[in-house]
Amino acid sequence: MSTNSKSSLFKQLEKSELNTLIPLDEVLRAIPWNEQGLVPVIAQDALTKDVLMLAWANEEAIRLTVELSQGHYYSRSRKAMWRKGESSGNVQQITGVSLDCDGDAVLYQVIQSGPACHTNRKNCFYWSMSPEGARITSEPVTRVSQK
């Protein structure tokens, strides 16, 4: 596969048969990373199937996630690798990593320790939208270990 065809590797293979395999290095080269070298990553609770958060990953974060089965991202604000839970303790054990049809979005299936959201809510999608506006629909989890 030449590098010129990298953006269309997933397209080329979309009619391939079940269990067709692309080696990891080739997958990582074929992902159409954005200008910052990132792809969006959805984290879904493997048990409840709730969508917990959307964050971003670079190549290293995806590789670490796949190889260590721990959720890794790239923090756009800190401009650094981010192992989810490294400061909060709210780590993500990975049960699955999937890539979409275009290779430009990733889905982590996770067993989430503690709240996924930095606000201490179970998940980040707590603003419910309607024609009226957006409304807060959940409260932070009570934290017994914090002052």
Place this chain on the structure above:
Amino acid sequence: MSTNSKSSLFKQLEKSELNTLIPLDEVLRAIPWNEQGLVPVIAQDALTKDVLMLAWANEEAIRLTVELSQGHYYSRSRKAMWRKGESSGNVQQITGVSLDCDGDAVLYQVIQSGPACHTNRKNCFYWSMSPEGARITSEPVTRVSQK
């Protein structure tokens, strides 16, 4: 709220009480749209809770989705508004729209007609990743109406 504070409106309100409401126009102004005026949107099956796809929306697409309860996106390839299913018939009836803690990711909960994926698979996340690589895990749905 001044326009200078738009990036932090969600931050400012993250400790607000349950049912706190931001009017729709204010929400749409506060979303930190990217350089192309877009936010990533996750579509989740409201019945199975499977994550179906990730696409992008501009302000108009979000407004139409919320007001019409039909999934709208912005097609980055066609550079145009995209009502999901407008050509395929595989429309999305919306049962919920949520925004995350930072206001920079959107979750549509949908009742999906037909396959969500342009490859005619039920969902787009059909490449399963492991240290070995990425492997195709599902096949297109059989289409009776196509030649």
